[in-house]
Amino acid sequence: MVHTLTGTADLKTDVDDVARLLTADGERIADHDLDPWVADIDVQALRDLYRDMVVLRRIDAEGMALQRQGQVGLWAPCQGQEATQIGTARAMRADDFAFPSYRETGVTYARGAKPEGYIRAWRGEAHSSYDPNEIGAAIPQIIIGAQTLHAVGYAMGIQRDGTDQVVATWFGDGATSQGDVNEAMVFAASYHAPVVFVCSNNQYAISEPVGVQATAPIAGRAPGFGIPSMRVDGNDVLAVTAAMRWALDHARSGKGPAFIEAVTYRMGPHTTSDDPTRYRSPGELDAWRGRDPLTRVEAYLRSQGAFDDEFAAVVAAASDEMAAAVRSTCLAMTTAPALSILDDVYAEPHAGLDEERTWFSAYLDGFQDESAEVAR
Ligand SMILES: Cc1ncc(C[n+]2csc(CCOP(=O)(O)OP(=O)(O)O)c2C)c(N)n1
Ligand SMILES: [Mg+2]
Secondary structure, eight states: OOOOOOOSTTGGGOTTOSBOSBOTTOOBOOOTTTGGGGTTOOHHHHHHHHHHHHHHHHHHHHHHHHHHTTSSSOOOOOTTOHHHHHHHHHTSOTTSEEEOBTTOHHHHHHHTOOHHHHHTTTTTSOSOSSOHHHHTBOOOBOSTTHHHHHHHHHHHHHHHHTOOOOEEEEEETGGGGSHHHHHHHHHHHHHTOOEEEEEEEOSEETTEEHHHHOSSOGGGTGGGGTOOEEEEETTOHHHHHHHHHHHHHHHHTTSOOEEEEEEOOOOSOSSTTOOGGGTSOHHHHHHHHTTOHHHHHHHHHHHTTOOOHHHHHHHHHHHHHHHHHHHHHHHTOOOOOGGGGGTTSSSSOOHHHHHHHHHHHHHHHTTTTTOTTOOO
């Protein structure tokens, strides 16, 4: 199913042509397709999702600050995309498996990563910040779209194991132009693999606006591969939850892959190396501030008498605590020996790896005269 597209003019910029349950002002509206999937989400469940989004925003702010203070090498912020990340990841089962991109800090958080899980790799201390098997999430992928192929391969493995687990993979609007993503969809559709594709359409691939590479809604591509899709308001955590539950159920019940285009916005820079003021206007940013995923939930909860000072204080304390843990864990990290970069690349040692270790070790020895401090 593709959410009904109204009209044909300028679809690429019509960010309001989406399925939605909570308006930007926090009004609950009906949607025939989505409503049944969130019938059980009461005010308490929505408060939990809200708290997750606030904590995520705080982890993200802390990551940005730590980069600016020289404590981590790079950070890819997710401010503005909290509803997409929390709504999709929280809809998964603990034994499902996630294949996120570099921007999905919220997916990593929702899967259960500890504070060091957000920061270790960005600090350059290790390839991976956590054990993927412990939290059911692969390490964030930097190669655009590659994780979609890994996800489909994993899903085909699930099929052969005969379990009812599902895989989900997250990627950006720009990634949909990449061969990997299209090849992943061909394989997923051909094998009816239990995989959910989540396209976080945050309007930009670095500085390139989505309209340059998608002249029609991205959700419309999936049916061409034989994959049903839904275009949803990615800043509406309720709608995202509903769409993800639909997609997971589709995949879990043996009907094959499903695709979600979550229409959202990257409020910050592409990464800490980017200056978005060079390619987008303050007016555009303001317009999206008005669609903030957090404020609409707060407004709705207030309208239900479920948001008071006490709740706000509990949420603030939870995010302060998380921010402090992320910061202190980061600052306590000791620099790993350079040679450890070759650990954990392969499950078993082999001759090629031994050769690289010998070469790298000799290379590091070359610095001994200049600085005895090079850690091996
Ligand atoms: C294969 C590959 N090509 C190019 C890059 C450089 N690169 C990093 S992020 C990015 C844009 C990705 O945009 P999008 O898929 O929309 O994801 P977003 O960053 O917006 O979340 C590019 C081109 C890369 N990492 N990998
Ligand atoms: Mg993008």
